[in-house]
Amino acid sequence: VALPPVRASKAREDLTSAAPAGRVAPAAATQDPPAPPISPVDLEGVRERVDRALASLVERRRDQLDFLEEDAPPLLAALSQAVLGPGKRLRPAFVYWGYRAAGGEPHGPGAELAIGAGCAVELLHACALTCDDVMDGSRTRRGRPAAHVRFAGLHRRERWSGDPEGFGRSVATLLGLLLSGWAEQAVVEAGVPAERLPEVLGLLDLLRTEAIGGQYLDVVQARRGVAGEAEVRRAVTFKTAKYTVERPLHLGLAIAGGGRLREALSAYALPLGEAFQLRDDLLGAFGDPAVTGKPFGQDLREGKQTWLLLRARRLAEPAARELIDRSVGQPWLRGERLDEVCALLVECGALAECERRIAGLFAEALAALDAAAPPAPARAALTALARYATGRWR
Amino acid sequence: VALPPVRASKAREDLTSAAPAGRVAPAAATQDPPAPPISPVDLEGVRERVDRALASLVERRRDQLDFLEEDAPPLLAALSQAVLGPGKRLRPAFVYWGYRAAGGEPHGPGAELAIGAGCAVELLHACALTCDDVMDGSRTRRGRPAAHVRFAGLHRRERWSGDPEGFGRSVATLLGLLLSGWAEQAVVEAGVPAERLPEVLGLLDLLRTEAIGGQYLDVVQARRGVAGEAEVRRAVTFKTAKYTVERPLHLGLAIAGGGRLREALSAYALPLGEAFQLRDDLLGAFGDPAVTGKPFGQDLREGKQTWLLLRARRLAEPAARELIDRSVGQPWLRGERLDEVCALLVECGALAECERRIAGLFAEALAALDAAAPPAPARAALTALARYATGRWR
Numbered sequence: 001v002a003l004p005p006v007r008a009s010k011a012r013e014d015l016t017s018a019a020p021a022g023r024v025a026p027a028a029a030t031q032d033p034p035a036p037p038i039s040p041v042d043l044e045g046v047r048e049r050v051d052r053a054l055a056s057l058v059e060r061r062r063d064q065l066d067f068l069e070e071d072a073p074p075l076l077a078a079l080s081q082a083v084l085g086p087g088k089r090l091r092p093a094f095v096y097w098g099y100r101a102a103g104g105e106p107h108g109p110g111a112e113l114a115i116g117a118g119c120a121v122e123l124l125h126a127c128a129l130t131c132d133d134v135m136d137g138s139r140t141r142r143g144r145p146a147a148h149v150r151f152a153g154l155h156r157r158e159r160w161s162g163d164p165e166g167f168g169r170s171v172a173t174l175l176g177l178l179l180s181g182w183a184e185q186a187v188v189e190a191g192v193p194a195e196r197l198p199e200v201l202g203l204l205d206l207l208r209t210e211a212i213g214g215q216y217l218d219v220v221q222a223r224r225g226v227a228g229e230a231e232v233r234r235a236v237t238f239k240t241a242k243y244t245v246e247r248p249l250h251l252g253l254a255i256a257g258g259g260r261l262r263e264a265l266s267a268y269a270l271p272l273g274e275a276f277q278l279r280d281d282l283l284g285a286f287g288d289p290a291v292t293g294k295p296f297g298q299d300l301r302e303g304k305q306t307w308l309l310l311r312a313r314r315l316a317e318p319a320a321r322e323l324i325d326r327s328v329g330q331p332w333l334r335g336e337r338l339d340e341v342c343a344l345l346v347e348c349g350a351l352a353e354c355e356r357r358i359a360g361l362f363a364e365a366l367a368a369l370d371a372a373a374p375p376a377p378a379r380a381a382l383t384a385l386a387r388y389a390t391g392r393w394r
Numbered sequence: 395v396a397l398p399p400v401r402a403s404k405a406r407e408d409l410t411s412a413a414p415a416g417r418v419a420p421a422a423a424t425q426d427p428p429a430p431p432i433s434p435v436d437l438e439g440v441r442e443r444v445d446r447a448l449a450s451l452v453e454r455r456r457d458q459l460d461f462l463e464e465d466a467p468p469l470l471a472a473l474s475q476a477v478l479g480p481g482k483r484l485r486p487a488f489v490y491w492g493y494r495a496a497g498g499e500p501h502g503p504g505a506e507l508a509i510g511a512g513c514a515v516e517l518l519h520a521c522a523l524t525c526d527d528v529m530d531g532s533r534t535r536r537g538r539p540a541a542h543v544r545f546a547g548l549h550r551r552e553r554w555s556g557d558p559e560g561f562g563r564s565v566a567t568l569l570g571l572l573l574s575g576w577a578e579q580a581v582v583e584a585g586v587p588a589e590r591l592p593e594v595l596g597l598l599d600l601l602r603t604e605a606i607g608g609q610y611l612d613v614v615q616a617r618r619g620v621a622g623e624a625e626v627r628r629a630v631t632f633k634t635a636k637y638t639v640e641r642p643l644h645l646g647l648a649i650a651g652g653g654r655l656r657e658a659l660s661a662y663a664l665p666l667g668e669a670f671q672l673r674d675d676l677l678g679a680f681g682d683p684a685v686t687g688k689p690f691g692q693d694l695r696e697g698k699q700t701w702l703l704l705r706a707r708r709l710a711e712p713a714a715r716e717l718i719d720r721s722v723g724q725p726w727l728r729g730e731r732l733d734e735v736c737a738l739l740v741e742c743g744a745l746a747e748c749e750r751r752i753a754g755l756f757a758e759a760l761a762a763l764d765a766a767a768p769p770a771p772a773r774a775a776l777t778a779l780a781r782y783a784t785g786r787w788r
Contacts, residue, residue, distance in 0.1 A: 064600070067632060068607055071614055075607075131571065135564040160617035161697060161723050167617055170529040173567055174610050177525065178603065180571055184578045185599045194588035205579045206458070209572065213462055213469075216568050220465055223554035223561055238461060303555060329555050 040384035041093045044106050044377075046115075050092040051084070053119045057186055058083050061178075074154055078147050078175055082126040086142055090389065091125055091248045092118025094269075097381045098252020101261055101374035109191075114255045116190020117200065120183040121248050124208055127179035128215070134172050135219065136302060142293040148172035180208070192255070199254050207247035214239025218304070225329060226313075227305040233274070236307070240280075241273025245389075264372035268365045268382065275361035275390040278354050281306040286342060286351075297338040303329025307357070312350035320344045362390050434778035435487045438500050438771075440509070444486040445478070447513045451580055452477050455572075468548055472541050472569055476520040480536055484783060485519055485642045486512025488663075491775045492646020495655055495768035503585075508649045510584020511594065514577040515642050518602055521573035522609070528566050529613065530696060536687040542566035574602065586649070593648050601641035608633025612698070619723055620707075621699035627668070630701070634674070635667025639783075658766035662759045662776065669755035669784040672748055675700040680736060680745075691732040697723025701751070706744035714738045756784050 041047045058080060065072055092115070099114035100106065132138070133146035140146060145153070152168030160167070183204060192200050217235035221227045227235075246269035253259055283292050284299035285308060299306065309328060313321055327333050327341050345351055365386050369379060435441045452474055459466055486509070493508035494500065526532070527540035534540060539547065546562030554561070577598060586594050611629035615621045621629075640663035647653055677686050678693035679702060693700065703722060707715055721727050721735050739745055759780050763773060 061603075064603055065607055067604070067628065068611065069628070071611055075610060127571070131567060135560075135567065137560070155617060158618065161619055162617050166529075166531070167613070169563070170613050171610065173525060173529065173570075174606050174613070176567075177521070177571065177574055178606050181574060181599060181602045181606075184595060188592050188595050188599075194591060197588060197591055198582050201578060201582050205575060205582075208575045209455075209458055210461070212568050212572050212575075213459055216469060216565065217462065217465055219561070219564050219568070223549060223556050224552065225555055234461065234463070 040381060040388045041088050041090060043093075043381045043384065044096070044100075046093050046096045046118075047089045049115050050089045050118050050122065053115050053190075054083055054122060057119055057123075057182070057189070060189070061182060074151065075171070075175065078150060078171075079178070081144070081150075082130055082147060082175065082179060083123065085144070087122070087125075089118070089122060090385070091121040091244055093381075093385060094245055094248035095121055095252045095255075097378050097385065098249035098265060099256045100252070101249070101265065101372070101378040101382065102253045102256035102258030103375065104252070104256035104258075106377075110256065113190050113192055114252055116192070117187055117204075117251045117255050118248070119190070120186040120204055121207065121251065123179050123183045123186055124204075124211070127176045127183075128211060130172055130179065131176040132215070134169050134176075135215075136298070138294065138298065140293060140295070143290075146172070147175055183208070196254065196257065200251065203247060203251050203254055207243060207251070210238045210247065211243040214243065221305040222303045222329070225303055225305070226325075227310070229307070229310055232305050232307055232310055235305075236274055236277045237270065240277040241270045243273075244276060245269035245273040261372055261374065264368065265374075267368035268372060268386075271361040271368070272365035272386050272389060275358045275365070278307060278358050278361070279390050279392070281308045282351065282354055285345060297333060297342070300328050300338065300341060301331055301333045308345060308350055308354050311353050312345045312348050315350055315353070316344060316348040320348060358390055362386060434775060434782045435482055435484060437487075437775050437778065438490070438494075440487050440490045440512075441483045443509050444483045444512050444516065447509050447584075448477055448516060451513055451517075451576070451583070454583070455576060468545065469565070469569065472544060472565075473572070475538070475544075476524055476541060476569065476573060477517065479538070481516070481519075483512070483516060484779070485515040485638055487775075487779060488639055488642035489515055489646040489649075491772050491779065492643035492659060493650045494646070495643070495659065495766070495772040495776065496647045496650035496652030497769065498646070498650035498652075500771075504650065507584050507586055508646055510586070511581055511598075511645045511649050512642075513584070514580040514598055515601065515645065517573050517577045517580055518598075518605070521570045521577075522605060524566055524573065525570040526609070528563050528570075530692070532688065532692065534687060534689070537684075540566070541569055577602070590648065590651065594645065597641060597645050597648055601637060601645070604632045604641070605637040608637065615699040616697045616723070619697055619699070620719075621704070623701070623704055626699050626701055626704055629699070630668055630671045631664065634671040635664045637667075638670060639663040639667040655766055655768065658762065661762035662766060662780075665755040665762070666759035666780050666783060669752045669759070672701060672752050672755070673784050673786070675702045676745065676748055679739060691727060691736070694722050694732065694735060695725055695727045702739060702744055702748050705747050706739045706742050709744055709747070710738060710742040714742060752784050756780060 061079065062076055065076065068075060095118040096114045099110070104110045104114060129141060130147045133141055134148045138146055139149050148168035148171070150168070151171040152164040155164035155167040184201060187200055187204060188197070214235055214237070217231075218239055221231060221235060246266055249265045249269055250262060253262055253265065281299065284294070284304070284306070285297070289295050309324070312324060316324060324341060324344060327337060333341065366383060369382055369386070373379070374382070455473065456470055459470065462469065489512040490508045493504070498504045498508060523535060524541045527535055528542045532540055533543050542562035542565070544562070545565040546558040549558035549561040578595060581594055581598060582591070608629055608631070612633055615625060615629060640660055643659045643663055644656060647656055647659065675693065678688070678698070678700070679691070683689050703718070706718060710718060718735060718738060721731060727735065760777060763776055763780070767773070768776070
């Protein structure tokens with residue numbers, strides 16, 4: 001079964017060293033386009049506008065936490081890192097372009113509301129990342145220590161009593177609860193008109209409930225092991241496709257007051273979100289830690305039930321399959337054995353199938369976007385975002 | 395230093411075997427009144443109305459989680475236990491009586507909104523209890539297994555892979571995030587008029603932020619050890635007094651549209667909330683597990699920095715103080731040594747001082763209520779609630 005580990009390395013290289021695929025360009029979906037000057041999350045300045053709004057939001061939260069006095073600094077630092085650290089702001093981009101798809105103006109009060117709703121989703125995302133790192137025991141996030149690791153470090157430096165890791169987990173969880181709770185307030189403070197507030201808050205609630213439910217499915221499946229295709233796709237639909245693409249677009253529509261495109265944009269969002277997750281799975285298995293910010297093979301060690309793994313189990317020879325089943329979900333899966341498993345995922349054809357499936361889902365999403373026929377700028381941006389979200393480099 | 399453990403047992407008995415002190419009665423604050431027919435949380439049927447609204451809310455959430463399919467039952471069962479399990483519904487009672495204090499009618503649409511806002515606070519409380527149990531590593535809640543313990547048990551029974559305790563903590567945290575997120579939705583779904591929604595949601599946000607901040611102070615102080623009086627009182631103000639009494643009352647005022655009493659009710663709420671925490675500290679140190687639902691001495695083992703402990707450090711002889719400092723915050727603090735420490739807390743006069751302080755704060759709260767002069771039914775109810783919240787039996 002031992003395959004030359006060079007195969008896995010080759011797959012890693014192909015996946016991470018390609019030219020940025022997420023830039024706006026008229027190139028075909030299956031081919032990496034040349035790098036043009038602007039990333040799709042930056043179209044109409046969305047990323048910068050979101051970052052500005054998030055910074056002012058964090059400022060207001062700092063004032064609200066003044067009562068913590070001398071104990072405030074570590075929590076405020078973690079808050080800033082969680083919200084204002086580097087991020088693609090992909091979900092706010094979908095909120096904004098959902099708003100523009102429904103005919104919203106690029107500037108003025110409506111646009112500010114869309115940016116505000118985007119911030120709400122970004123706060124939920126900061127919560128999700130903070131809590132996921134606690135649940136997965138991930139030590140790093142975007143190449144820096146995860147929040148729970150920072151607080152465990154504080155505990156050690158100060159030589160406090162008790163278990164530093166437990167303390168780190170506790171404070172990171174409190175931070176997650178704060179971030180999640182502020183999402184609603186981001187919408188309220190953005191000034192969403194009172195009569196539209198119940199609908200917008202209802203969507204935010206749905207987005208959060210679905211994301212948490214999807215994460216629950218993911219956690220259960222990783223522990224139970226060997227999931228079926230329907231199960232895996234269900235988790236992906238809720239923890240990723242609805243959370244990352246569909247509900248943000250719906251939020252944008254609700255802000256613009258235009259529900260007409262709701263179904264049509266779902267038809268674009270759901271295949272795109274699934275393709276986004278498949279790309280994430282490939283990066284999780286083969287991605288360079290310097291790019292993904294996560295250590296090699298973490299998803300495989302955790303036993304994450306991905307579509308990639310599911311296909312590999314179907315396609316692999318019995319001996320290879322047995323090796324995969326004995327290795328996935330094992331905390332010791334590192335070094336040569338990890339390389340061997342990665343090589344098997346390539347060798348059996350699962351990686352190639354995954355790439356084909358991404359391309360197919362991408363095409364499906366674009367066809368749905370064609371049918372939805374939003375105004376030209378939204379159509380161009382949603383096309384570029386689809387390429388970006390499913391591309392090898394993002 | 396060894397005192398007869400009978401002293402601690404005696405204190406426990408005094409604290410837990412007295413006749414219910416929380417019943418409505420004209421008796422003096424410092425004396426247990428005879429038991430009358432109705433508990434103050436049941437006045438005007440508030441507890442039952444809240445329980446009914448919570449049950450219908452959980453029903454709607456069940457439908458929303460249908461997508462979890464065969465994985466739904468364990469999460470739904472934990473959700474029901476967290477929200478619909480036995481509870482005093484003290485915070486919803488303060489919301490309701492804040493509403494009545496501002497002149498709200500006991501029945502009709504306004505009252506339903508107050509009950510809905512009470513449910514929101516109760517959902518946040520269910521989140522707090524679920525997450526606190528994870529943070530403290532408490533195995534039981536109200537005498538039953540805590541949520542994280544139930545999920546760890548599921549993991550073991552199903553013989554899943556990985557660490558059962560880690561799985562239990564992860565799922566309990568997800569449950570906490572769900573509960574917290576649903577608070578806003580409880581207010582929206584109750585039908586709070588659009589023009590009042592921003593204020594009500596703002597108060598809910600403040601309540602949550604203060605409670606989480608207070609809990610953060612509490613966690614830090616327990617690990618750092620030996621806190622000063624100002625520090626301890628700050629944590630108590632935010633994690634208890636504002637969270638349990640002041641903000642619920644303010645929510646009720648906002649529902650009734652009457653901000654006139656805001657300051658006056660704060661003057662009632664803050665001393666009362668502090669007294670409530672002092673009673674909780676006494677129950678935490680001396681309370682019967684059968685009544686408190688928590689094992690003997692848990693607060694002392696965790697090193698919780700309470701006012702009781704602070705006074706004991708001031709009042710105790712050097713040898714006794716040294717024994718206290720060497721024992722508090724130690725996971726091995728059980729059995730005879732625990733009895734010894736409890737006896738010292740009594741012997742040095744800290745328990746008696748705590749009782750005197752509770753009586754003083756109670757009197758302060760009632761004087762403020764007098765000055766606020768709300769309508770007679772609200773005044774009677776808030777008096778009874780104050781007695782209930784600070785009484786030896788609740």
